[in-house]
Amino acid sequence: MSLRSTLSAQPRMLVDxxxxxxxxxxxxxxxxxPGTRAELINGVVRMPSPVGPLHGLAHFPTIAWxxxxxxxxxGVQGMDNTSTAMGLKSEPQPDVLLxxxxxxxxxxxxxxxxxxxxxxxLVEVSHASRYTDLGPKFEDYERVxxxxxIVRAIEPDEIxxxxxxxxxxxxxxxxxDGSYRSEVFPGLWLxxxxxxxxxxxxxxxxxxRGCATPEHAAFVARMxxxxxxV
Numbered sequence: 001m002s003l004r005s006t007l008s009a010q011p012r013m014l015v016d017x018x019x020x021x022x023x024x025x026x027x028x029x030x031x032x033x034p035g036t037r038a039e040l041i042n043g044v045v046r047m048p049s050p051v052g053p054l055h056g057l058a059h060f061p062t063i064a065w066x067x068x069x070x071x072x073x074x075g076v077q078g079m080d081n082t083s084t085a086m087g088l089k090s091e092p093q094p095d096v097l098l099x100x101x102x103x104x105x106x107x108x109x110x111x112x113x114x115x116x117x118x119x120x121x122l123v124e125v126s127h128a129s130r131y132t133d134l135g136p137k138f139e140d141y142e143r144v145x146x147x148x149x150i151v152r153a154i155e156p157d158e159i160x161x162x163x164x165x166x167x168x169x170x171x172x173x174x175x176x177d178g179s180y181r182s183e184v185f186p187g188l189w190l191x192x193x194x195x196x197x198x199x200x201x202x203x204x205x206x207x208x209r210g211c212a213t214p215e216h217a218a219f220v221a222r223m224x225x226x227x228x229x230v
């Protein structure tokens with residue numbers, strides 16, 4: 001088969017439910033009309049519904065929470081709504097991701113088109129997308145080895161925090177003070193009630209306490225040492 005006939009045989013538009021590999025998906029995605037939203041989840045195209053105000057209101061404090069952590073943690077970076085190529089079968093666009101920067105020994109690298117690799121932590125804000133985020137995406141993120149996965153669900157308002165252990169996502173237990181404490185990012189503490197309430201001052205205060213711990217200081221020192229050896 002000639003190259004011309006091979007290219008002409010490829011689909012020209014993305015359709016929900018299509019089965020594609022990541023390079024084909026991305027090539028078609030880039031050619032789609034502006035404003036198109038699409039993801040590739042375990043080889044299947046998903047085209048999510050438009051994002052509404054409830055999603056936006058829940059998304060904003062999530063960004064504030066993680067931004068507070070990156071401000072206190074050199075070598076960790078966060079991104080918002082960024083296409084992320086995680087192998088030949090996956091290119092999701094998580095609501096928020098947190099990763100160790102490549103120069104500090106992280107698992108991702110930044111391509112002009114997308115993040116390439118497996119971020120350490122992904123966050124999804126789930127309203128209309130609840131089934132996908134707690135179903136196909138949960139399974140795909142587990143399959144590729146995302147270390148921590150957080151779902152901030154809406155109606156009903158709930159927080160799910162999963163951590164990868166022995167290749168499987170399990171629920172992260174709350175600490176004795178009622179907060180979640182990341183196992184991958186020392187000092188990343190979350191008051192779940194504050195996130196559900198959109199209380200950004202409390203979210204930042206809890207992160208500040210987490211970042212004042214010896215565990216956080218040791219984590220920052222380890223990353224600084226890793227950077228010197230790259």
